[in-house]
Amino acid sequence: MTQLKETGPVTRALPPRRRRPLRTLAWTGGAALLAAAVAAAAIGFGGDGTGTAVAGRTPPATAKVTRTTLTETKAVDGTLGYGEPLTITGKSQGTITWLPGEGTTITRGHGVYSADADRRPLLYGTMPLYRTLEDGVEGKDVELLERNLDKLGYTGFDVDDEFTWVTREAVEDWQEDLGLDVTGKVQPGDVVVADGRIRVADLKKTLGDSASGPVLTATGTTREVLVNLDVADEHLVRKGMKATVELPDGSTVNGEVARVGKVATESGSGADTATTVEVVVSVSGLKKSFDAAPVDVTIVAGRRENVLAVPVGALVALAEGGYGVQVVEGAATRYAAVETGMFADGKVEVTGVEEGVTVVVPK
Numbered sequence: 001m002t003q004l005k006e007t008g009p010v011t012r013a014l015p016p017r018r019r020r021p022l023r024t025l026a027w028t029g030g031a032a033l034l035a036a037a038v039a040a041a042a043i044g045f046g047g048d049g050t051g052t053a054v055a056g057r058t059p060p061a062t063a064k065v066t067r068t069t070l071t072e073t074k075a076v077d078g079t080l081g082y083g084e085p086l087t088i089t090g091k092s093q094g095t096i097t098w099l100p101g102e103g104t105t106i107t108r109g110h111g112v113y114s115a116d117a118d119r120r121p122l123l124y125g126t127m128p129l130y131r132t133l134e135d136g137v138e139g140k141d142v143e144l145l146e147r148n149l150d151k152l153g154y155t156g157f158d159v160d161d162e163f164t165w166v167t168r169e170a171v172e173d174w175q176e177d178l179g180l181d182v183t184g185k186v187q188p189g190d191v192v193v194a195d196g197r198i199r200v201a202d203l204k205k206t207l208g209d210s211a212s213g214p215v216l217t218a219t220g221t222t223r224e225v226l227v228n229l230d231v232a233d234e235h236l237v238r239k240g241m242k243a244t245v246e247l248p249d250g251s252t253v254n255g256e257v258a259r260v261g262k263v264a265t266e267s268g269s270g271a272d273t274a275t276t277v278e279v280v281v282s283v284s285g286l287k288k289s290f291d292a293a294p295v296d297v298t299i300v301a302g303r304r305e306n307v308l309a310v311p312v313g314a315l316v317a318l319a320e321g322g323y324g325v326q327v328v329e330g331a332a333t334r335y336a337a338v339e340t341g342m343f344a345d346g347k348v349e350v351t352g353v354e355e356g357v358t359v360v361v362p363k
Contacts, residue, residue: 062328065357068309070344072302074236078227078245078281080293082219085201088112090120092189094211103291104200105221109152112192112218115211118180122192123148129188133171137163144193145186149174197221223283225255227297228276231264236301243281246296257299258282302342309347314359315340325353326360333360 090096090113098114106112111119125144131137133145143161149170150159157166168184175182180190198218205215225245229237243255261278268274281297310325316335318324324337341349353359 061361061363062358063311063314063361065308065310065350065353065355065359067306067355068347069303069305070307070309070342070347070349071300072304072342072344074233074299074301076227076229076297076299078225078295078297080223080225080245080247080283080290080295082199082201082221082291083224083226083280085217085219086194086198087204087217088192088215090115090189090205090211090213090215092187092211094118096205096207096209096211096215099203099205099207099216100200102200102203105197106200106218107197108148112198113205113211113215119178120190120192121178122194122198124151124196125193126195128193129186129191132185132187133163134185135163135165135168142167145171194218195220223286224258225281225283225295225297227279227281228267228274229260229279231275231277234260234264234277237279237299242300244298244300245281245283246298247290248293248295253283253285255281255283255297302344304342304344304349307341307349308351308353308355309349310353310359311361312343312346312348314361315348325350327353328358328360 092115094115096113096115097117098111098119100106100111100113106122108124109121112122113120123144125148127140127144129141129145131141133142138161140161142163143159145163146157146159146167149157149167152174154170154174157164157170171186172182172184175184197220199221201217201219203216204213205211237257237260239257239260241257243257244252245255246252257279259278259280264275264277266273266275281299314325315323315338316326318335318337322337323340324335326333327336336353338350338352341351343349
């Protein structure tokens with residue numbers, strides 16, 4: 001019978017330590033920076049009950065804990081234009097006898113187009129005229145007409161929702177000044193209503209065409225940038241945030257988030273499918289005559305002033321949870337737990353260490 005030779009106790013390999021998952025960050029590549037930095041430094045140091053661990057190796061590179069201002073930004077693609085166009089539709093019979101040029105700006109009281117040589121003036125408002133306005137009629141549409149007549153300098157009536165004989169006299173004076181038939185009444189097809197001054201985008205009719213149906217499209221006159229923002233970033237953008245818009249020639253103008261859409265839409269197909277929301281950025285100080293152009297938009301999502309910060313690469317994942325930094329103290333180092341705040345510009349806001357302290361930044 002063969003006897004086995006005794007060789008001593010058998011040593012088994014321990015299973016690898018399971019590391020705590022890292023937090024997910026958004027904006028300016030923060031997640032990628034943090035993951036790479038902490039993965040390189042995630043050495044799972046144990047603590048001594050105070051959140052620190054002692055190490056004795058010479059650090060490869062160091063940085064100071066500094067007091068600074070961090071600015072969190074998001075860079076996205078956008079399209080410069082004048083916003084979504086609206087269609088101006090003729091509501092009366094007749095023939096188109098005059099049209100404005102594309103790009104023309106039209107203000108209150110001026111003609112949008114002419115039918116049978118009668119001008120169709122622009123009034124400001126949000127309610128389209130839907131009936132004949134004449135003596136005895138009451139409603140919000142009457143108030144809209146009277147408010148516009150008052151702004152155009154016609155007087156003698158109160159701006160309210162009642163069409164009275166004094167309103168009729170003001171309408172007659174207005175019609176006479178426009179060279180129209182003086183009737184004292186206003187039909188729905190006699191005017192064009194928009195919520196402010198308009199810019200002619202595209203003509204749908206030519207001279208001699210019927211005046212009924214779509215005549216032209218128009219936009220507002222304020223320059224704005226349309227951004228299709230990934231829904232994953234929607235919660236990070238809000239109305240009023242500042243932005244910088246870079247134009248095709250390299251120049252920049254200031255902007256501000258004017259509107260964040262509430263409806264998500266899908267585009268593309270398969271692996272290229274993207275779900276986005278519409279974000280509108282208004283711009284100011286634009287001197288270049290770009291009617292439409294692709295632009296780069298940088299949105300300032302947050303700003304933290306007078307905070308302590310270290311390079312993102314200085315963070316390490318502690319075995320007991322959370323994050324820390326390796327503090328250099330003479331010829332030795334120790335690991336100190338920190339709380340993180342904003343990530344921006346390759347740095348991270350920290351609390352738990354003092355200003356001026358030297359920390360290790362692994363290469």
